[in-house]
Amino acid sequence: MSDSAQRVSLTDIFLAFAMIGLTGFGGGMAIVALVERTCVREKGWITSEEFLHGLAFGQILGPFSLNVCTFTGHHLRGIRGGIIAAIGFILPSFLLVSLLSWIYFTYHKLPQLQAALKGTNPVIIGLIVVVAIDMGRKQIKGGVGVLMALAAFGASVFLKLNAAWILLGAALWSLANSYIRRRLS
């Protein structure tokens, strides 16, 4: 839990994540980018490092968009905060899918929402790129860091490797590194 003086209210947590769950079209990294903007930059609820640690865990453990919300909520207010953040994030999608399902099974037709996504997708890409640049400036130091970032990018884009495996590989590399550095010092 955060040891900062101010306690974030559960209502604030709920509202912030419901807003993210309402507008984060594109899913996955779009959500991550939105949570970063909202919780790290705007509200200062969690540091950039802690947030990225949560993202690393979240990518190894299944649906990472939901996982970063749970992680951030837990960081703020413990178990209750985590549950409230998860519910807040899922609720808008749940209501939307329920409504669309009802329309679909009643009229056997899907509403034309795909057109809207043609506008939101490019903007989402812009947001993710900006977040990646901001994170990179802060977190990638020195040649080894640049190489690791490029290797992870290439492994995902060109080799189509699962993110969980890439992160496990990076964790092993990093563990060996810190072990050796300890030995030497």
Next chain:
Amino acid sequence: MTSLFTIAWIYLRIGLMFVGGGYVLIPLLNHIMVEQYRWLTLQQFLDGLALSQLTPGPLAMLATFTGFRAGGFPGALIATIFIFLPCVVLMLVVGRNYDRLKKIDIISSTLDGLLPAVVGLVAAAAWNLGVASLTGAKEFLILAVGFALFKWTKVTPMFVILGAGVVGLLLN
């Protein structure tokens, strides 16, 4: 109508397997919903998949759609709660231990060391999404405007995204 208890049990099991990685979800749900229980035809399943991807939630929102088919609104609610229950619980456990483990030197330096890989994966997501959806000059123009707004102004991302949705509706 399938009983809510059956729905809860089915989705809890799917949720447990889903923790291993999101990619197994589609073949798994297809097998259970279409072949085993015959709640949906393959076409309905694929329509549901498209519909779930219209929302910000994870792909597993497919549980809401299939649960709705199996048991109406209560079915949708139960399916959604139970498919996400295992990963939320797991993430809470991770969060609890994270605060403790972070204080151990070798663990925190290992975690910090892998951060560049996380950043690389974030960038890769932008690339993969771009390959799929940047199909013309219009899209590149919207991307450029979005990038500039996020990079150099403090405007709330929500407004930009909703605005872009309206632009998409008008243009297409």
